[in-house]
Amino acid sequence: MAKKTIRDIDVSGKRVLVRVDFNIPLDNGQVTEDNRIVTALPTINYLIEQKAKIILISHLGRPKGQVDEKYRMDPVARRLSELLGKEVVKLGDCVGDEVRATIEKMQAGDVILLENVRFHPEEEKNDEKFARQLADLADIYVNDAFGAAHRAHASTDGVAEFLPAVAGFLMEKELDILGRLLTHPEHPFVAILGGAKVTDKIAVIANLLDKVDTMIIGGGMSNTFLKAQGYDVGKSLVDISKVDLAKSMISEAKSKGVRLLLPVDVVIAPVAAPDAEQKNVPVDRIPPEWMALDIGADTVALFTEALKTASTIVWNGPMGVFEMAPFAKGTEAIADAMAESKGATIVGGGDSVAAVIKAGVAGKITHMSTGGGASLEFLEGRKLPGVEALMDK
Ligand code: ADP
Numbered sequence: 196m197a198k199k200t201i202r203d204i205d206v207s208g209k210r211v212l213v214r215v216d217f218n219i220p221l222d223n224g225q226v227t228e229d230n231r232i233v234t235a236l237p238t239i240n241y242l243i244e245q246k247a248k249i250i251l252i253s254h255l256g257r258p259k260g261q262v263d264e265k266y267r268m269d270p271v272a273r274r275l276s277e278l279l280g281k282e283v284v285k286l287g288d289c290v291g292d293e294v295r296a297t298i299e300k301m302q303a304g305d306v307i308l309l310e311n312v313r314f315h316p317e318e319e320k321n322d323e324k325f326a327r328q329l330a331d332l333a334d335i336y337v338n339d340a341f342g343a344a345h346r347a348h349a350s351t352d353g354v355a356e357f358l359p360a361v362a363g364f365l366m367e368k369e370l371d372i373l374g375r376l377l378t379h380p381e382h383p384f385v386a387i388l389g390g391a392k393v394t395d396k397i398a399v400i401a402n403l404l405d406k407v408d409t410m411i412i413g414g415g416m417s418n419t420f421l422k423a424q425g426y427d428v429g430k431s432l433v434d435i436s437k438v439d440l441a442k443s444m445i446s447e448a449k450s451k452g453v454r455l456l457l458p459v460d461v462v463i464a465p466v467a468a469p470d471a472e473q474k475n476v477p478v479d480r481i482p483p484e485w486m487a488l489d490i491g492a493d494t495v496a497l498f499t500e501a502l503k504t505a506s507t508i509v510w511n512g513p514m515g516v517f518e519m520a521p522f523a524k525g526t527e528a529i530a531d532a533m534a535e536s537k538g539a540t541i542v543g544g545g546d547s548v549a550a551v552i553k554a555g556v557a558g559k560i561t562h563m564s565t566g567g568g569a570s571l572e573f574l575e576g577r578k579l580p581g582v583e584a585l586m587d588k
């Protein structure tokens with residue numbers, strides 16, 4: 196990797212400010228899913244072993260620049276403490292006298308978790324004075340929050356101006372694995388894209404068309420492509436403003452020699468409801484009052500066949516409304532095909548990762564990215580501010 200990591204710097208006895216991504220789902224003050232805490236443990240444990248003084252900082256939810264009781268970090272601190280098997284001191288703020296006084300008393304190997312950084316409006320404004328206040332708490336800055344690296348905020352970008360700034364192990368792993376996809380993937384390389392956000396993902400398709408052998412498009416976004424091919428998609432989710440762009444992507448794929456696979460049949464219903472009447476029809480038979488909510492059986496066969504021979508597969512975006520059992524089959528089939536693949540398999544996107552976990556095959560996937568938006572921007576070929584701010588090797 197081109198950026199320095201915590202292995203490249205002496206952290207022992209130093210105060211180390213670690214930006215983590217502990218933006219995890221909470222339900223009534225309980226942590227419901229702790230993957231983002233678990234994936235930060237290698238960095239935290241390493242710093243404990245190296246006898247650093249560890250000061251963790253994260254955002255949680257969208258408190259809009261003010262204190263919001265439901266977004267306090269206390270439940271996160273409790274879960275982290277259980278996972279580390281040691282005390283984690285949770286502070287009431289992330290800057291100020293009390294924070295400074297507590298840090299002054301820290302012993303080597305101690306871990307503290309600061310309060311939600313987004314309680315301060317200066318965070319999202321990347322305010323320089325606030326970034327300096329954060330930097331004043333520590334000797335070294337570590338960014339391990341890949342999931343927040345696409346944001347130029349005070350705790351992901353500004354603070355790195357004022358301290359030696361390096362990547363943590365999770366950040367390093369994400370950049371290595373996703374970076375390899377863009378620079379030297381093993382061929383055949385297949386990308387499979389779906390989900391709802393055509394606007395967000397069209398740039399990913401454009402960038403990946405230069406790298407992949409096969410591009411598969413399913414889910415909500417494929418409706419826009421079906422429309423571009425001249426099919427009537429009824430009441431399906433479709434981004435009319437992107438139909439022309441989809442058309443040019445189809446011809447671009449052709450001119451680049453990329454095999455582009457689109458649905459040949461779909462599961463349709465009059466409404467998106469679990470108990471709605473449903474049918475599996477070819478893509479040229481979608482009635483005006485119906486909508487496509489999953490890929491059909493023939494499409495599942497077509498897509499999974501293409502995945503069988505792949506040496507690298509990257510997947511972002513479910514194939515249907517997988518939250519409802521009748522429209523989850525396409526997504527489950529792709530998750531299973533990824534699990535059975537002998538190639539490297541990478542999954543990005545919050546809902547796609549959730550779908551893989553739901554399908555029970557998470558353990559058979561090479562890498563599940565912790566960064567939804569960040570992994571997309573990375574795959575678009577864009578530079579992430581939180582990465583750019585770190586020291587070069
Ligand atoms: P990710 O979080 O993996 O990046 P997205 O957020 O882009 O994925 O898309 C996930 C959402 O797309 C899911 O909520 C799913 O219900 C929806 N979706 C998938 N296929 C369709 C479809 N055919 N029509 C409407 N919504 C769809």
Ligand code: MG
Pocket residue numbers: 544545546
């Ligand atoms: Mg999503």
